[in-house]
Amino acid sequence: MTYKNLDSSSAFKQLQAMPASNLKHVLNPARIKTYHAKAGGGLTYHYGAMPIAEEHLNVLQQLSEELSLTEKYQAVVDGQVMNTGEKRLVLHHLSRGQVGKPVSADGEDKGAFYQAQLQKIERFSSQVRSGAILGSTGKKFSTVVQIGIGGSDLGPRALYLALKGWCASKEIELIDAQFISNVDPDDAQAVLNNLDLESTLFILVSKSGTTLETLTNRDLVIQAIEASGIRGIDPAKHMVAVTSKTSPLATSSSVLESFFIDDYIGGRYSSTSAVGAVVLSLSFGFDVFNSLLDGAHEADVLALNPNIKENAALLDALLGVYLRNVLLYPTTAILPYSQALSRFPAHLQQLDMESNGKHVNRDGLSISYPTGPVIFGEPGTNGQHSFYQLLHQGTDIVPLQFIGFSESQYHKDIVVEGSTSQEKLSANLVAQIVAFALGKDDVKPNKQFTGNRPSSLLSARQLDPQALGALLAHYENKVMFQGFIWNLNSFDQEGVQLGKVLATKVLDGCKGDEVLKAFSELL
Numbered sequence: 001m002t003y004k005n006l007d008s009s010s011a012f013k014q015l016q017a018m019p020a021s022n023l024k025h026v027l028n029p030a031r032i033k034t035y036h037a038k039a040g041g042g043l044t045y046h047y048g049a050m051p052i053a054e055e056h057l058n059v060l061q062q063l064s065e066e067l068s069l070t071e072k073y074q075a076v077v078d079g080q081v082m083n084t085g086e087k088r089l090v091l092h093h094l095s096r097g098q099v100g101k102p103v104s105a106d107g108e109d110k111g112a113f114y115q116a117q118l119q120k121i122e123r124f125s126s127q128v129r130s131g132a133i134l135g136s137t138g139k140k141f142s143t144v145v146q147i148g149i150g151g152s153d154l155g156p157r158a159l160y161l162a163l164k165g166w167c168a169s170k171e172i173e174l175i176d177a178q179f180i181s182n183v184d185p186d187d188a189q190a191v192l193n194n195l196d197l198e199s200t201l202f203i204l205v206s207k208s209g210t211t212l213e214t215l216t217n218r219d220l221v222i223q224a225i226e227a228s229g230i231r232g233i234d235p236a237k238h239m240v241a242v243t244s245k246t247s248p249l250a251t252s253s254s255v256l257e258s259f260f261i262d263d264y265i266g267g268r269y270s271s272t273s274a275v276g277a278v279v280l281s282l283s284f285g286f287d288v289f290n291s292l293l294d295g296a297h298e299a300d301v302l303a304l305n306p307n308i309k310e311n312a313a314l315l316d317a318l319l320g321v322y323l324r325n326v327l328l329y330p331t332t333a334i335l336p337y338s339q340a341l342s343r344f345p346a347h348l349q350q351l352d353m354e355s356n357g358k359h360v361n362r363d364g365l366s367i368s369y370p371t372g373p374v375i376f377g378e379p380g381t382n383g384q385h386s387f388y389q390l391l392h393q394g395t396d397i398v399p400l401q402f403i404g405f406s407e408s409q410y411h412k413d414i415v416v417e418g419s420t421s422q423e424k425l426s427a428n429l430v431a432q433i434v435a436f437a438l439g440k441d442d443v444k445p446n447k448q449f450t451g452n453r454p455s456s457l458l459s460a461r462q463l464d465p466q467a468l469g470a471l472l473a474h475y476e477n478k479v480m481f482q483g484f485i486w487n488l489n490s491f492d493q494e495g496v497q498l499g500k501v502l503a504t505k506v507l508d509g510c511k512g513d514e515v516l517k518a519f520s521e522l523l
Helices: 010-016 029-034 054-066 069-077 092-096 110-130 154-169 185-192 212-226 274-284 286-302 312-326 344-356 388-393 421-438 465-485 494-507 514-520
Strands: 036-040 043-046 081-083 143-147 176-180 200-205 239-243 258-260 331-336 374-377 400-405 455-460
Touching: 010 054, 010 312, 036 286, 036 312, 036 465, 043 312, 043 465, 054 069, 054 312, 069 081, 069 092, 069 312, 069 465, 092 110, 092 286, 092 465, 110 258, 110 274, 110 286, 143 212, 143 274, 154 176, 154 274, 154 286, 154 344, 154 465, 176 185, 176 274, 185 212, 200 212, 200 274, 239 274, 258 274, 274 286, 286 312, 286 465, 312 465, 331 344, 344 374, 344 465, 388 421, 400 421, 421 455, 455 465, 494 514
Parallel strands: 143 176, 143 200, 200 239, 239 258, 331 374, 331 400, 400 455
Antiparallel strands: 036 043, 043 455
């Protein structure tokens, strides 16, 4: 299989020589109705407001074939070693269903291993939700609290918030979920202040079982339980672990139950593993989580299609590379017109920037072209009254990724001046796409909008579990494909390690490092 840097690709050089399409000249109803691809789970990816034409798509197809992008994805799901930095398999797709060949590692069938953990989670969550498993003082659990950081927090938290309204509208019994992630003690205390400890189950998420921030927060929780003065309360009966088989937590008597993950699923890709399965199954019931897996699996299967017009994740990735490496736009905004997705941009920040924020290729050699963009975002319409001013009239062009749904989750709305709130939300989304693309001429310079600002749209009827699963997988696969295009290892994260090492050094007294000492004395 061919692995080469993007700047050595003949298709990429051809792409660089092509002028971008001016949206003010090409945007029309026919284009809007035809420039789309199914993304799974009821999602559709619309790219009519991207600055490309058929000739660009033809060259992007050539680029995909020249770089063997779907073949590399096939290698991932077939269990080849694709994390070159850590010499590991990459198996997050397998956590939601088999896409490639059966995969064996560590002397076991990994698909069977993930399925066994799901079955264990299904049994446990059912027993907790039914009251068959109670807290140590006999109370039924009514709250779960996930303790984790990074991928153990961002993805599961985003998914929980995304589905809470949908589940409530379906009258599904909810167990409230809270999250503690930051080592800042105020984060933990703010959650603990509002808990009935007798009816709270804590989920400790640490693959190694040694994550300093997570264990510090665990000890804060145990201290709070022991200091509560509640007769008979036992911290071990109020805590479960999501960890690896070899971690100290795997067989610890300090937890009620352990659920296993492994090194082949990175934290930012772990939401469909036990990392997300435990908290979401406890909160909403396993059937809801299983529907999310179905949506993700559908998107994963679609991502195998070599035709870029029928592969939404691959097309999104290629168009993103065109924006980043030909038009040289350094930033991308994620703009969900759904309050339920309020934390989804934060998850995508980690997913994208931790995966593709790299300056060396798979072989450790420096590369000369830009890689992952800066990702930021906020739900509409709040963002319109915040940073959209810069997006419309600023000196930098920021590509936009809109996410929208035609129906609300709760189906509770009001008609004001002839339209519902949901209709107003959708109208704002549509208006923004057109305003960014076409702009507006005016005799007053401060009222001029240059337009020709590119955007895409991921849309579905409603944000339900299957649509959410597909949305999650779409972005995971987009980031993966872009890593292949840039010839990166998207599955390690050495950039997070140096700060950890130096923080440990500070806690050990700086060990003669005068610069560290000088800064440490400021706090």
